[in-house]
Amino acid sequence: MAVAYTFADPRLAKLDGFGVEIDEAKQRADIVLNRPPFNIVSMPQRDQLRLVFETLDEDERVRVIVVRAVGEHFSSGGNIKGFMEASPETVSKLAWNIAAPFRASKPVIAANRGFCFGVGFELSLACDFRIVTDTTQYALPEQKLGQIPGSGGSARLQMMVGITRTKDIVMRSKRISAQQALDWGIATEKVADADLEKATDALVDELVAFSPMAQRTAKKLLNDTEDSPLSIAIELEGHCYSRLRQSHDFKEGVEAFHEKRKPEFKGC
Known part of the structure; x- marks a missing residue:
C-alpha cells in the first residue's frame, strides 16, 4: 500500500x-x-x-x-x-x-x-x-x-x-x-x-525481480558508454562482467537456473 x-x-x-x-x-x-x-x-x-x-x-x-x-x-x-x-x-x-x-x-x-x-x-x-x-x-x-x-x-x-x-x-x-x-x-x-x-x-x-546489483551495473555501464567508441565500451563491459562474476547474486542466479527455481537476489 x-x-x-x-x-x-x-x-x-x-x-x-x-x-x-x-x-x-x-x-x-x-x-x-x-x-x-x-x-x-x-x-x-x-x-x-x-x-x-x-x-x-x-x-x-x-x-x-x-x-x-x-x-x-x-x-x-x-x-x-x-x-x-x-x-x-x-x-x-x-x-x-x-x-x-x-x-x-x-x-x-x-x-x-x-x-x-x-x-x-x-x-x-x-x-x-x-x-x-x-x-x-x-x-x-x-x-x-x-x-x-x-x-x-x-x-x-x-x-x-x-x-x-x-x-x-x-x-x-x-x-x-x-x-x-x-x-x-x-x-x-x-x-x-x-x-x-x-x-x-x-x-x-x-x-x-532482477538482481539490484546487476541492474545498477547495467544502467551505469549503458549510460557511461552511450557515446564511447566500441572498443572502450566492450572493455568496460568486460570489467563490469568480471566484477559481477564475484557477486552473491550471480551465484544465486546460476544455482536457481540449474535447480529450476526462482532466484532470491540479495543485491550483494
Missing part, C-alpha cells in the same frame, strides 16, 4: 507542485506531478525534484522510481514567467536538476499521457523507460518563445533519434505522436490510455 513519503531534509518539507509516495511491499516510489490540469513545473520545483531523486536513490526500501502525473496531461512544460524572473545561477542549474533520473542508480520509469512538452519531455527523456498512451504528445516548443531547450532535451533527443529528426522536432517546435515516438525509439512501450497504470505496475514488478 502506497503512503506519503516522509523527508528529513527541511528543503522538502513542503513540495511545490508534486507529491511522493512509497510502497515498501512493492519496493517502489512514485513522484507524482500534481498541479492540474497541465502540471506546469515551477523553478523551485526543479531543484526539489533533484533532491527527491537523490533521496530515493539512497533509500534501501526503494528499487524502482516512477514519475507520473495527476490528470489528463503529464506536463505542458515549465512556468514561462519563471524564466524571466530566475537568476543566472538558477538557470545554469536547469539541465543538472532535470538530469537527476539519469544519474540515479535505480531504474526510473516515466508514465506519460497527454501533453508532455518542454521540461516535461526533458524530464521523461532523462528516465530509463517511457511508457506512452494513445493521447501522448511529445514536443520541445521553445522556438516559439525565441529560445531553445535548456534542460538537456535537444542533446538527449539527438542521441536517441539522430540530428535530422531532432532538427525537425526542435527547430519546428513539432509535436510527436505516441506512435511516432515508439517507431523512433523514444518511447519504450505504447498502451491504451486506460492501461497506463497497469502497464507501469507490470514493468515495476518485472524490474524488481
Whole structure:
C-alpha cells in the first residue's frame, strides 16, 4: 500500500507542485506531478525534484522510481514567467536538476499521457523507460518563445533519434505522436490510455525481480558508454562482467537456473 513519503531534509518539507509516495511491499516510489490540469513545473520545483531523486536513490526500501502525473496531461512544460524572473545561477542549474533520473542508480520509469512538452519531455527523456498512451504528445516548443531547450532535451533527443529528426522536432517546435515516438525509439512501450497504470505496475514488478546489483551495473555501464567508441565500451563491459562474476547474486542466479527455481537476489 502506497503512503506519503516522509523527508528529513527541511528543503522538502513542503513540495511545490508534486507529491511522493512509497510502497515498501512493492519496493517502489512514485513522484507524482500534481498541479492540474497541465502540471506546469515551477523553478523551485526543479531543484526539489533533484533532491527527491537523490533521496530515493539512497533509500534501501526503494528499487524502482516512477514519475507520473495527476490528470489528463503529464506536463505542458515549465512556468514561462519563471524564466524571466530566475537568476543566472538558477538557470545554469536547469539541465543538472532535470538530469537527476539519469544519474540515479535505480531504474526510473516515466508514465506519460497527454501533453508532455518542454521540461516535461526533458524530464521523461532523462528516465530509463517511457511508457506512452494513445493521447501522448511529445514536443520541445521553445522556438516559439525565441529560445531553445535548456534542460538537456535537444542533446538527449539527438542521441536517441539522430540530428535530422531532432532538427525537425526542435527547430519546428513539432509535436510527436505516441506512435511516432515508439517507431523512433523514444518511447519504450505504447498502451491504451486506460492501461497506463497497469502497464507501469507490470514493468515495476518485472524490474524488481532482477538482481539490484546487476541492474545498477547495467544502467551505469549503458549510460557511461552511450557515446564511447566500441572498443572502450566492450572493455568496460568486460570489467563490469568480471566484477559481477564475484557477486552473491550471480551465484544465486546460476544455482536457481540449474535447480529450476526462482532466484532470491540479495543485491550483494
